[in-house]
Amino acid sequence: MPDPRETGLTLDPKYDAAGLVTAVATDAATGEVLMLAHMNEEALAATLATREATFWSRSRGRLWKKGETSGHVLHVRDIRIDCDQDAVWLLCERAGPACHTGRRSCFYRRVTEHGLEALD
Amino acid sequence: MPDPRETGLTLDPKYDAAGLVTAVATDAATGEVLMLAHMNEEALAATLATREATFWSRSRGRLWKKGETSGHVLHVRDIRIDCDQDAVWLLCERAGPACHTGRRSCFYRRVTEHGLEALD
Numbered sequence: 759m760p761d762p763r764e765t766g767l768t769l770d771p772k773y774d775a776a777g778l779v780t781a782v783a784t785d786a787a788t789g790e791v792l793m794l795a796h797m798n799e800e801a802l803a804a805t806l807a808t809r810e811a812t813f814w815s816r817s818r819g820r821l822w823k824k825g826e827t828s829g830h831v832l833h834v835r836d837i838r839i840d841c842d843q844d845a846v847w848l849l850c851e852r853a854g855p856a857c858h859t860g861r862r863s864c865f866y867r868r869v870t871e872h873g874l875e876a877l878d
Numbered sequence: 879m880p881d882p883r884e885t886g887l888t889l890d891p892k893y894d895a896a897g898l899v900t901a902v903a904t905d906a907a908t909g910e911v912l913m914l915a916h917m918n919e920e921a922l923a924a925t926l927a928t929r930e931a932t933f934w935s936r937s938r939g940r941l942w943k944k945g946e947t948s949g950h951v952l953h954v955r956d957i958r959i960d961c962d963q964d965a966v967w968l969l970c971e972r973a974g975p976a977c978h979t980g981r982r983s984c985f986y987r988r989v990t991e992h993g994l995e996a997l998d
Binding site: 764765766767768769780782784788789790791793794802806807836837838839840841842845846847857858859861864865866867868869870871873874875876877 | 885886887888889900902908909910911914922926927957959960961962965966967977978979981984985986987988990991993994995996997
């Protein structure tokens with residue numbers, strides 16, 4: 759039996775026990791992965807409606823629009839969902855650094871067998 | 879106080895309660911997000927040692943080298959880790975489709991306000 763969640767065209771996210779799916783944001787122009795975060799149903803709906811990346815902050819326990827204080831919003835140009843609908847991919851245009859450390863991307867270190875290497 | 883996990887060059891993944899971090903695999907040439915999966919310490923070590931993407935299968939409860947049966951391995955060209963070390967980014971070269979459905983990427987549908995759109 760084909761799984762309609764995989765084959766169909768109905769949005770039916772497979773939220774985990776905490777009501778979340780994983781969201782990965784990339785720079786639509788460069789393909790760089792900017793950040794990973796989580797979305798509940800409300801965050802996904804807000805992102806779809808506003809085209810600005812909105813997540814669920816697990817640490818703060820509330821909806822969190824990326825850049826709501828810094829102004830470094832992520833303008834969402836396209837949204838994809840994966841086969842089992844437990845992950846979404848946001849193709850974004852950055853209004854500033856994506857990382858709270860001020861770096862363009864949160865992924866600013868390379869993993870090697872001998873530890874990490876700083877890239878920026 | 880700066881958090882050494884964010885600022886340092888020591889690999890110190892922040893595994894969740896299940897002992898996992900999230901891993902996102904992209905096509906190193908195109909920037910396309912191919913798949914999301916999870917890694918425990920053993921999977922990360924195996925990926926580092928073999929340069930072939932190896933994950934922890936939550937459904938099967940065992941280490942899982944991507945492509946171990948299909949041959950569709952992901953050759954890992956570079957590995958990055960994010961600021962809080964709970965997510966890794968694998969820049970890959972595909973030996974075949976990344977999705978178990980036979981598609982290049984698991985993210986073969988667009989999310990719109992009116993449902994999903996098939997892309998491939």
